[in-house]
Amino acid sequence: MAIRTVRDLDLSGKKVLVRVDFNVPISNGTVSDDTRIRAALPTIKYILEQPETKVILMSHLGRPKGSPDPKYSLAPVAKELEKLLRRTVIMASDCVGEEVEKLVADAETGSVILLENTRFHAEETANDESFSKALAKLGDAYVNDAFGSAHRAHASTEGVARLLPGAAGFLIEKEVQFFGPLLDNPAKPFVAIIGGAKVSTKIDVLKTLMPKCTTLIIGGGMSYTFLKAQGHSIGNSLVEEDYIETARSLIQQAKDLKVELLLPLDHMVADEFSETAAANEIGSPDVPDGKIAMDIGTKTIAAMRSAIAGAKSLVWNGPMGVFEFDAFAAGTLETAKMVAECKGTTVVGGGDSVAAVNKFSLAGKIDHVSTGGGASLEFLEGKKLPGIAVLERNQE
Numbered sequence: 001m002a003i004r005t006v007r008d009l010d011l012s013g014k015k016v017l018v019r020v021d022f023n024v025p026i027s028n029g030t031v032s033d034d035t036r037i038r039a040a041l042p043t044i045k046y047i048l049e050q051p052e053t054k055v056i057l058m059s060h061l062g063r064p065k066g067s068p069d070p071k072y073s074l075a076p077v078a079k080e081l082e083k084l085l086r087r088t089v090i091m092a093s094d095c096v097g098e099e100v101e102k103l104v105a106d107a108e109t110g111s112v113i114l115l116e117n118t119r120f121h122a123e124e125t126a127n128d129e130s131f132s133k134a135l136a137k138l139g140d141a142y143v144n145d146a147f148g149s150a151h152r153a154h155a156s157t158e159g160v161a162r163l164l165p166g167a168a169g170f171l172i173e174k175e176v177q178f179f180g181p182l183l184d185n186p187a188k189p190f191v192a193i194i195g196g197a198k199v200s201t202k203i204d205v206l207k208t209l210m211p212k213c214t215t216l217i218i219g220g221g222m223s224y225t226f227l228k229a230q231g232h233s234i235g236n237s238l239v240e241e242d243y244i245e246t247a248r249s250l251i252q253q254a255k256d257l258k259v260e261l262l263l264p265l266d267h268m269v270a271d272e273f274s275e276t277a278a279a280n281e282i283g284s285p286d287v288p289d290g291k292i293a294m295d296i297g298t299k300t301i302a303a304m305r306s307a308i309a310g311a312k313s314l315v316w317n318g319p320m321g322v323f324e325f326d327a328f329a330a331g332t333l334e335t336a337k338m339v340a341e342c343k344g345t346t347v348v349g350g351g352d353s354v355a356a357v358n359k360f361s362l363a364g365k366i367d368h369v370s371t372g373g374g375a376s377l378e379f380l381e382g383k384k385l386p387g388i389a390v391l392e393r394n395q396e
Contacts, residue, residue: 002392003167003168003172003173003176003388003391003392004166004167004168004391004392005167005168005169005170005173006043006046006047006143006167006168006169006170006173007167008167009141009143009165009167011047011050011053011141012050012051012052012053013051013052013053014050014053014054014139014140014141015053015054015056015104015138015139015140015141016047016053016054016055016056016139016140016141016142016143017056017058017135017136017138017139017141017142017143017160017164018040018043018044018047018055018056018057018058018142018143018144018145018169019058019059019142019143019144019145019146019149019156019157019160019387020036020040020043020044020057020058020059020145020146020169021036021039021040021059021145021146021147021148021149021371021372022036022037022040022057022059022061022074022077022081022114023036023059023060023061023062023148023149024036024037024061024077026061026076026077029076030076030079030080031076031077031079031080034080034084035358035371036148036371037077037080037081037084038084039171039371040057040145040169040171041084041085042169042170042171043143043145043169043170043171044057044085044112045085046170047143048110048112052109052110053109053110054104054107054108054109054110054111054112054113055111055112055113056104056113056115056138056139057081057112057113057114057115058095058114058115058118058135058156059074059077059114059115059117059118059146059156060117060118060119060124060149060154060156061073061074061077061117061119062117062119063119064117064119064120066119066120066121066122066124066125067120067121067122068116068117068120069120072117072119072120073116073117074091074114074115074116074117075091077114078090078091078114081112081114085112087112088111088112089112089113089114090103090107090111090112090113090114091113091114091116092113092114092115092116093116094115094116094120095115095116095117095118095120095121095135096121096131096134096135096137096138097134100115100138101137101138104138115138118135118154118155118156123155124154124155124156125152125154125155126155127153127154127155127158127159128155128159129159131155131159132155132159132160132162132163133163135155135156135159135160136160136163136164139160139164140164140165141164141165141166141167142160142161142163142164142165142166142167143166143167143168143169144157144161144166144167144168144169144172144387144388144391145168145169145170145171145172146171146172146387147171147172147175147370147371147372147375147376148371148372148373148374148375149372149375149387150172150372150375150385150386150387150388151372151374151375151378151379151383151385151386151387152386152387153386153387157386157387158386158387158390161387161390161391162390166390166391167391168388168391171371172387172388172391174368175368175370175371175372175375175376175379176388178345178347178367178368178370179347179349179370179376179379179380181313181345182209182212182313182315182347182380183208183212183379183380183382186212186313187312187313187344187345188214188312188313189214189215189307189310189311189312189313190212190213190214190215190311190312190313190314191213191214191215191216191217191307191308191311191313191314191315192209192212192213192215192216192217192314192315192316192317193217193219193304193308193314193315193316193317193318193320193335193339194206194209194216194217194218194219194222194317194318195218195219195220195222195223195316195317195318195319195320195321195332195352195353196220196221196222196317196318196319196350196352197220197221197222197238198221198222198238198240199222199225199226199240199243199246199247200240200242200243201377202222202317202318202377203243203246204381204382204383205317205377205380205381206218206250207250208380208381208382209315209380210250210253210254210257210259211257211259213259214259214260214307214311215259215260215261215262215307215311216254216259216260216261216262217262217304217307218261218262218263219264219296219300219318219319219320219321219331219335220318220319220320220321221237221238222238222240222318223263223264224237224238224239224287224293225238225239225240225243225244225247226247226250226251226263227263227264227285227287228244228247229244229245229247229248229251230251230263230285232285232286232287233286233287233288233289234286234287234293235269235287235288235289235290235291235292235293236287236289236290236291236292237287237291237292237293238292260307262300262303262304262307263285264285264293264296264297264300265284265285265297265299265300265303266281266282266283266284266285266296266297266298266299266300267281267282267285267287267293267294267295267296267297268280268281268282268293268294268295268296268297268321268327268328268330268331269281269282269287269288269291269292269293269294270291270292270294270327270328271290271291271292272292273292273294273322274325275324275325275326275327277294277325277327278327279294279295279327279328281297281298282297283297283299294321294322294325294327294328295320295321295322295323295328295329295330295331295332296320296321296331297331300331301330301331301334301335304334304335304338305338308335308338308339308342309338309341309342309343311342311344311346312344312345313344313345313346313347314339314342314344314345314346314347315346315347315348315349315380316335316339316346316347316348316349316350316353317348317349317350317353317376317377317380318350318352318353319331319332319335319352319353319356320332320335323352323356323359332353332356333356333360335356336356336357336360336362337360337362339357339362339366340357340362340365340366341365345367345368346366346367346368347366347367347368347370348363348366348368348369348370349369349370349372349373349376349377349379349380350370350373350376350377354369354370354371354373357369
């Protein structure tokens with residue numbers, strides 16, 4: 001996939017409209033996690049380094065109901081961005097309209113302007129053409145660096161890109177550079193680790209990755225549906241009865257394709273789903289009646305180790321257990337450590353697995369930790385992301 005990047009645009013003397021992902025947690029009026037803001041800094045700084053530019057930033061925050069709501073204002077983000085950039089950030093009162101147009105026009109060269117929440121207008125999520133045109137009035141060029149929103153065909157992510165010379169920022173460029181080869185031509189052995197609670201949310205990922213994999217490791221709550229499909233007892237563990245046949249067909253597909261399929265060989269179980277529940281190890285794939293499997297056990301971790309260590313490319317999406325509970329975090333922690341130690345190209349995508357590598361302070365040892373939960377999942381499903389597709393070179 002070849003996309004235009006910000007380096008391909010002549011930005012000299014331009015007002016550059018940049019879609020960023022500043023959908024960050026805010027507590028008591030201040031940003032509590034600035035990861036996504038920091039991720040946008042390289043693109044913002046690059047644009048500011050070009051002669052006589054102005055940067056106009058736009059983002060959504062939360063899910064306001066298509067009208068202004070002070071709870072979802074980006075004003076706290078402007079203050080945080082000022083600290084990180086060490087320069088003034090002008091906070092606009094809206095994202096479209098004559099007042100904002102005048103603010104942008106009157107701003108000095110080198111200014112950074114943050115528009116108010118795009119979702120304060122229902123036309124944003126509807127990808128309304130008139131709203132897209134109103135946003136486009138604010139810039140001479142468009143850069144999308146919001147991978148976390150690239151799977152949405154909204155006015156600020158897709159509509160505007162059709163109206164201005166557009167390109168991807170460095171963050172989206174990096175996401176495409178790492179995810180693209182996994183789908184097109186992954187270096188072998190290729191190991192995919194797929195976890196999380198439900199099979200239903202990961203079916204398309206499994207179907208897309210299966211033909212490309214050397215080894216497919218399935219863990220987390222979704223694995224118990226696969227174990228039941230194999231005839232194992234799963235106690236009171238999470239199961240999606242409607243997807244047992246789907247799991248059975250995926251197991252058969254793995255055999256037909258000669259893909260090594262690794263399911264849990266043992267479990268950490270509890271009497272109830274509770275943070276204070278005592279953890280007990282069960283040394284077989286079968287979960288006793290009345291017990292709930294909450295994590296993978298030591299045999300499973302050992303079986304994963306050799307596959308992960310030998311991988312030349314690896315993707316991990318979804319935790320191996322209820323890692324939010326310390327008693328059931330070991331499987332996910334050990335997986336994170338093994339991925340961090342892998343010498344091949346390693347990619348972690350998906351909100352929970354990203355949260356896990358951050359919790360265990362291992363993000364710096366992984367080649368790429370994706371900034372988009374839903375977007376990375378859809379990328380792995382092989383879907384075209386509207387916010388990226390519109391920037392592909394063949395669109396020119």
